[in-house]
Amino acid sequence: xxRYRLKQFFQDxxxxxxxxxxxxxxxxxxxxxxxxxxxxxxWGGFTxxxxxxxxxxxxxxxxxxxxxxxxxxxxxxxxxxxxAAAIGINSMKKLPRSIVMGVNNIPxxxxxxxxxxxxxxxxxxxxxxxxFKTVLIAHITFNVPYVLLSVLPKLRQTSRYTYEAxxxxxxxxxxxxxxxxxxxxxxxxxxxxxxxxTMSLDDFIITHFTRGAGIDTLSTLIYSEVxxxxxxxxxxxxxxIFLTVLALLILTNFSPEEKKGKTAAGIExxxxxxxxxxxxxxxxLAAASFSIFAVVSLSTWNRYAASHSDELYVYNxxxxxxxxxxxxxxxETGIHVTYDLFETNEEMYPVIEAGxxxxxxxxxxxxxxxxxxxxxxxxxxxxxxLPNLKHIDPVYLEMSREFDPENxxxxxxxWGTVGILYNTKLxxxxxxxxxxxxxxxxxxxxxxxxxxQDSVRDAxxxxxxxxxxxxxxxxxxxxxxxxxxxxxxxxxxxxxxIDQVRDKMIGGEAALGVIYSGEMLYLQEEVASQxxxxxxxxxxxxxxxxxxxxxxxxxxxxxxxxNAEKWIDFLCRPDIALKNFEYITYxxxxxxxxxxxxxxxxxxxxxxxxxxxxxxxxVYRYLxxxxxxxxxxxxxxxxxx
Amino acid sequence: MKNHFxxxxxxxxxxxxxGFTVIPLLxxxxxxxxxxxxxxxxxxxxxxxxxxxxxxxxxxxxxxLISTAICLLIAYPLAMILRRRGIGHSSFMVFxxxxxxxxxxxxxxxxxxxxxxxxGVINGILGFLHLPELAVINTPAAIVLGMVYNFLPFMILPxxxxxxxxxxxxxxxxxxxxxxxxxxxxxxWFPLSVPGIISGITMVFVPALTTFVISNLLxxxxxxxxxxxxxxxxxxxxxxxxxxxxxLVLMLFILLSMALxxxxxxxxxxxxx
Numbered sequence: 001x002x003r004y005r006l007k008q009f010f011q012d013x014x015x016x017x018x019x020x021x022x023x024x025x026x027x028x029x030x031x032x033x034x035x036x037x038x039x040x041x042x043w044g045g046f047t048x049x050x051x052x053x054x055x056x057x058x059x060x061x062x063x064x065x066x067x068x069x070x071x072x073x074x075x076x077x078x079x080x081x082x083x084a085a086a087i088g089i090n091s092m093k094k095l096p097r098s099i100v101m102g103v104n105n106i107p108x109x110x111x112x113x114x115x116x117x118x119x120x121x122x123x124x125x126x127x128x129x130x131x132f133k134t135v136l137i138a139h140i141t142f143n144v145p146y147v148l149l150s151v152l153p154k155l156r157q158t159s160r161y162t163y164e165a166x167x168x169x170x171x172x173x174x175x176x177x178x179x180x181x182x183x184x185x186x187x188x189x190x191x192x193x194x195x196x197x198t199m200s201l202d203d204f205i206i207t208h209f210t211r212g213a214g215i216d217t218l219s220t221l222i223y224s225e226v227x228x229x230x231x232x233x234x235x236x237x238x239x240x241i242f243l244t245v246l247a248l249l250i251l252t253n254f255s256p257e258e259k260k261g262k263t264a265a266g267i268e269x270x271x272x273x274x275x276x277x278x279x280x281x282x283x284x285l286a287a288a289s290f291s292i293f294a295v296v297s298l299s300t301w302n303r304y305a306a307s308h309s310d311e312l313y314v315y316n317x318x319x320x321x322x323x324x325x326x327x328x329x330x331x332e333t334g335i336h337v338t339y340d341l342f343e344t345n346e347e348m349y350p351v352i353e354a355g356x357x358x359x360x361x362x363x364x365x366x367x368x369x370x371x372x373x374x375x376x377x378x379x380x381x382x383x384x385x386l387p388n389l390k391h392i393d394p395v396y397l398e399m400s401r402e403f404d405p406e407n408x409x410x411x412x413x414x415w416g417t418v419g420i421l422y423n424t425k426l427x428x429x430x431x432x433x434x435x436x437x438x439x440x441x442x443x444x445x446x447x448x449x450x451x452x453q454d455s456v457r458d459a460x461x462x463x464x465x466x467x468x469x470x471x472x473x474x475x476x477x478x479x480x481x482x483x484x485x486x487x488x489x490x491x492x493x494x495x496x497x498i499d500q501v502r503d504k505m506i507g508g509e510a511a512l513g514v515i516y517s518g519e520m521l522y523l524q525e526e527v528a529s530q531x532x533x534x535x536x537x538x539x540x541x542x543x544x545x546x547x548x549x550x551x552x553x554x555x556x557x558x559x560x561x562x563n564a565e566k567w568i569d570f571l572c573r574p575d576i577a578l579k580n581f582e583y584i585t586y587x588x589x590x591x592x593x594x595x596x597x598x599x600x601x602x603x604x605x606x607x608x609x610x611x612x613x614x615x616x617x618x619v620y621r622y623l624x625x626x627x628x629x630x631x632x633x634x635x636x637x638x639x640x641x
Numbered sequence: 642m643k644n645h646f647x648x649x650x651x652x653x654x655x656x657x658x659x660g661f662t663v664i665p666l667l668x669x670x671x672x673x674x675x676x677x678x679x680x681x682x683x684x685x686x687x688x689x690x691x692x693x694x695x696x697x698x699x700x701x702x703x704x705x706l707i708s709t710a711i712c713l714l715i716a717y718p719l720a721m722i723l724r725r726r727g728i729g730h731s732s733f734m735v736f737x738x739x740x741x742x743x744x745x746x747x748x749x750x751x752x753x754x755x756x757x758x759x760x761g762v763i764n765g766i767l768g769f770l771h772l773p774e775l776a777v778i779n780t781p782a783a784i785v786l787g788m789v790y791n792f793l794p795f796m797i798l799p800x801x802x803x804x805x806x807x808x809x810x811x812x813x814x815x816x817x818x819x820x821x822x823x824x825x826x827x828x829x830w831f832p833l834s835v836p837g838i839i840s841g842i843t844m845v846f847v848p849a850l851t852t853f854v855i856s857n858l859l860x861x862x863x864x865x866x867x868x869x870x871x872x873x874x875x876x877x878x879x880x881x882x883x884x885x886x887x888x889l890v891l892m893l894f895i896l897l898s899m900a901l902x903x904x905x906x907x908x909x910x911x912x913x914x
Contacts, residue, residue: 011722018719020791022741025752028762029744032755081654088651098903100651106666109843110895111851113868114888117875118665121885125668141661144654173646186801202742204854209875222747226858230751238744245743248849249736346877454862456877495779495861505674518737577893633693636873639865640693 021144026242033235037530042507044530051240054233063221064237066132067201068292070217074139075196081140082196083189089148090155115142116209123210124354130212131357138210139200146199147192154188155181175626212357224318224341226500243612310335312563315351317361317550318343318499320414322583329570343498344455352377355557356635360564365550367457367620370403372553374622378409379554385565386411388572395611396589400549402619410551411568414501414586416517417609417617418458418546421501425512425534435512438466438541442485447492449511451504454496456635457620459486462514465543472621479634486638496639505536516548518586520606525585538606544616549589669892672885685886694866694870694887701867704781709796710786712845713838715789716796721830738794750787750858755860757783779861787855788845791889795844803837804830839905843898851891867891 033051037044042524054060087594089100107115119138120130158181166176204219211220212569218237225231277348310333318341326337340359342348345368351357364372370623372378383389389411396412406409412518420435427434441462453459461471463482473479494510501513506526506556515523520538527536551566554561570576577593587607588594604609623631676682688694726747739750756762757778777783807830815829853868862869867887874884 011726014718015722018715018793019737021790022738025749025756025790026741026744027750028752028755081657084650085654088648088654091647092651100655100658102899102903103662105899106662109847109899109902111868113851113853113871114669114891115665117871117884117888118669121668121672121881122661122665137661138655141657144657149653152685198742202746204746210893217746219747222745222751223854226747226751227809230748234748238748242740242744245740249740344877346879350875350879350881394860490863493863496863497861507758507760525796533769632880636693636865636870639862640696641868 029235030239030242033232033239035232038232038526039609041529050232050236053231054236057231057233059216059221060218060231060233060237063216063218066135066215066217067217070132070136070139071197071200072292073134074143074200075193077136078147078196079189079193082144082192083151083185084433085144086148086151086155086185090152104145104148105479107142108149110316112203112205113209116206119206119546120209120340125253129357130210132212132215134212135207135215135217135375136246139203142203142206143200146195147189150190150192150195151185154185158184203607224343249595261454286342295422308561311338311561312336312361312559312567313338313340313357313359314567315342315348315357315362317341317363320363320550320584320586322579325571325576325579328576329567333563333566333570335560335566337567346455352555352557358557358559359555360558360560361567362555363413363550363552365548365620366400366403367622369551369553370622372555373404373409377556379556379558379561380408381411381554381568382561382565385562386569386572389570390590391572391574391577391590393589393591393594396549399547399619400551403621405549410553411572412551412589413551413571414518414584415547415549415589416587416607417540417614418453418461418514418516418548419520419538419540421505421515421520421523421536421538423505423508423511423534424537426508430511432511435539436542438462438543438545440541441512441514442466442489442492444492446512448494450489450493451501451510451513452489452493452496453501453514454498456631458514459496459635459638460631461546461620463489465541468543471618472623473548474623474627476630479630483638487641490641504534506530508532508534516586516611517607518584521585521604540606540609540613542616544614544618547614547617547619549619550586666892669885669888673889674886676882677880685883686889688883689887689890691866694867695866697865697870698890700781700864701850704785705788705846706865708785708792708849710847711785711789712793712796713800713842716800716835716841717791717838719797720801720804722814723801724807740795742794746791747858750791750855753783753787753790754778754858757786778859779863781860781864783859784856784864784866787859788849788852791855792845792848795848796841799837799841799844800834801835801837805835834850836905839901843902847895847898850894865881 007024034046034048035043036047036049085100087095092100116138119134119141123130123134162180166180167173171179202219203217204223207217207220208223211217216224218234222230222234225234263509312335314337316339321339322424326339329335330337340357342351345364348362348364349368349371352362353358353375369378392412396415397407399415400407400410400412420438420441422435426432426449430445430449432449433440433443435441440446441452457471460482461478463485464471464473464478467478467481467485469475469478469482495504496505497513501515502519502523504510505513505515505523515538517538517540518538523536527534552571554564554568556562571580572590572591574590574596577588577590578596581588581590581593581597585607594608605613644696662860665753673685674683676684689698707781722894754761757775759774759776759778761778767774777786811833812825812829815825820828851868851871853866853872856862856864856866871884871887871891874880
């Protein structure tokens with residue numbers, strides 16, 4: 001008996017351990033949703049503001065709507081198609097059945113990345129523009145197999161004789177099916193539906209490859225936020241979803257204990273109680289599904305009721321505009337803006353090239369603008385439609401000639417440098433020297449304290465500049481030297497990051513980070529507002545750095561070119577440029593807007609460096625597809641080391 | 642006659658499969674076997690032999706095998722306990738393990754980053770207890786942890802499903818005939834649960850082999866897996882042909898898994914969740 005107890009205890013312990021493992025991150029997330037700072041590592045006190053913010057946030061609400069709508073529609077469609085298919089397959093001969101089942105298994109066993117990519121290639125080949133419907137099709141495709149696999153076993157368990165008996169007794173085939181067979185397979189159908197709904201809700205990779213402009217599900221929205229730092233409202237939303245499901249689950253599974261009452265009256269009472277509970281349970285489930293359905297259809301109705309004749313498709317970097325600017329533009333012009341995000345120039349390029357989504361205004365960087373122009377992807381801007389261009393300092397138009405020689409395609413939006421951001425306290429504590437040069441990033445004293453940029457050109461720029469070479473070099477010897485240097489640096493690097501550098505520097509995870517100048521101001525403000533015990537300083541390395549400009553361009557296949565020009569002109573208005581500067585904190589080329597800033601900001605040399613001090617610095621040039629491929633493969637050698 | 646009518650019900654799905662499963666795969670084959678100008682080449686597929694790609698593939702294989710083994714080691718005893726308890730509301734227990742999937746996959750993984758970071762939650766607790774710090778983040782170990790965490794439910798469910806179907810009488814018969822605890826496990830439970838184990842293994846192994854998100858978030862982008870290579874060819878390197886060629890190589894492993902499933906799990910019972 002005692003041994004049995006001990007065994008029982010170990011088993012319980014094991015169950016608890018696994019459940020703890022499964023739920024630890026979820027608890028973390030729920031805790032973070034009440035955290036008063038944006039940081040994932042510092043506790044700033046209890047707050048409910050993220051829950052309030054969540055309801056106001058249109059991006060999150062739209063993504064939620066899309067996620068639920070896609071999950072609901074794809075699960076419904078998959079259930080209908082899958083159940084019908086299961087009945088068909090069940091009556092097939094062995095060979096055709098194994099062929100169909102084999103193909104059926106493909107989307108389930110194939111990796112998501114291959115499924116997603118293959119569907120994307122197919123949509124582009126068929127000329128179906130990526131958007132809501134392509135995501136829906138993709139989700140139905142990977143959902144049907146789950147339905148099929150949960151319906152088929154149930155179907156096999158049903159006896160065909162009962163069905164035939166029903167026919168003999170005069171029921172029609174349909175009637176016989178719904179009265180006799182369907183109740184038997186219903187559990188399979190329901191669990192298939194639920195499985196499909198869950199899979200669709202949780203999918204990221206396939207959606208990532210098949211979505212188009214303006215379509216974000218929660219997953220893709222989170223992925224674009226991961227690099228910039230997650231909006232805590234996301235945790236709030238996830239907590240709500242999770243707790244709702246948990247509550248539903250507990251309610252539906254909690255039925256009154258079957259009392260071992262001996263008396264007939266006791267049994268009778270228990271049965272009554274159970275029946276009443278079953279009714280309540282059914283009611284809750286019905287109410288829950290009805291409310292999901294109502295919310296989704298209502299917001300769909302809202303969306304389509306407000307259709308627009310005048311459209312503008314904008315493709316921009318994440319967090320690269322004050323959202324109120326978009327609303328203001330819509331109000332002033334009556335043009336409806338569909339706003340979409342990209343994270344890297346390289347990710348944006350094939351989207352524009354394939355034309356699966358036709359954007360009207362895009363904001364790439366210097367060298368990418370050159371590449372797009374050289375490959376005929378850009379339309380010339382009609383500068384007569386841009387009266388506000390006069391506010392842009394001619395210095396930057398001159399600088400733009402590096403990549404847009406005749407100033408025909410682009411209008412500067414932001415500019416800046418790349419430098420090293422360092423944590424003063426960590427540097428002091430560890431007795432490390434203050435970084436001044438790129439070559440400091442190879443100092444073994446900084447081991448494990450360095451955050452490098454996870455992009456080819458930026459990583460090579462650091463290495464090439466520290467060697468004293470041009471960052472636009474095509475010389476193989478110089479490039480291999482830079483590669484070897486980057487490989488040598490790898491053991492010192494804590495992580496290769498893009499926008500995550502912000503979160504990690506605020507969290508005090510690393511002492512040094514390679515960063516874009518525009519991030520500095522935001523990070524310093526964030527550190528000050530969180531009352532952290534360190535400061536972050538920015539230095540432009542002595543060897544010279546990358547001088548970059550992000551500019552607005554209009555793709556050649558744009559459908560609303562004049563609206564795009566109105567948009568670009570609007571962004572050049574001093575009051576709008578000021579608003580955007582205050583939000584994104586990247587230096588503005590707009591001299592009228594700059595004049596409106598505080599003296600101290602205007603004179604901040606880290607944001608607005610003197611042109612003389614940048615004599616050593618260069619602008620990236622597009623080096624041709626072949627040299628690009630060389631850079632990419634050298635970078636792959638570094639990363640795989 | 643009636644059978645024919647019923648077979649027609651599978652028609653819409655067959656059409657759907659041809660349009661959205663078969664043709665897209667053929668397109669990958671097409672891209673994988675051509676170069677940018679559209680001429681036939683094997684270079685994309687053979688490029689798997691380059692040292693960088695081999696290393697990425699080897700690492701992916703290694704890490705996903707380890708993760709799969711750990712998943713099995715955790716899941717089998719768990720499923721056994723659940724089965725032996727004969728947990729009445731089996732659906733509830735099943736839900737306990739599906740439930741984490743309702744929290745977004747990316748957020749769950751990101752939460753692990755928060756837990757494991759240098760200044761993260763776990764190190765905070767360890768520091769409070771004056772224990773040495775854990776330096777797991779940005780190492781292969783963190784990736785394995787992420788894989789085990791995300792794919793564990795895919796192992797638990799199929800294993801539990803087959804165990805649940807094993808008749809108590811079979812087990813009792815073995816006990817009556819004098820088999821000990823270990824012998825029943827080895828000669829009764831284990832052989833009867835092979836279909837579930839196999840489908841669990843493939844359902845964990847394939848997504849682990851091809852992931853790129855977990856290695857990005859928990860590996861600090863320092864560790865390049867084959868999934869990362871493919872994803873980067875599509876999104877950053879814009880070389881779709883090379884990406885497709887490498888996908889073809891990956892599909893070899895997936896075909897292998899399918900063959901395994903077909904051999905051991907004829908009725909698709911294990912895969913039905």
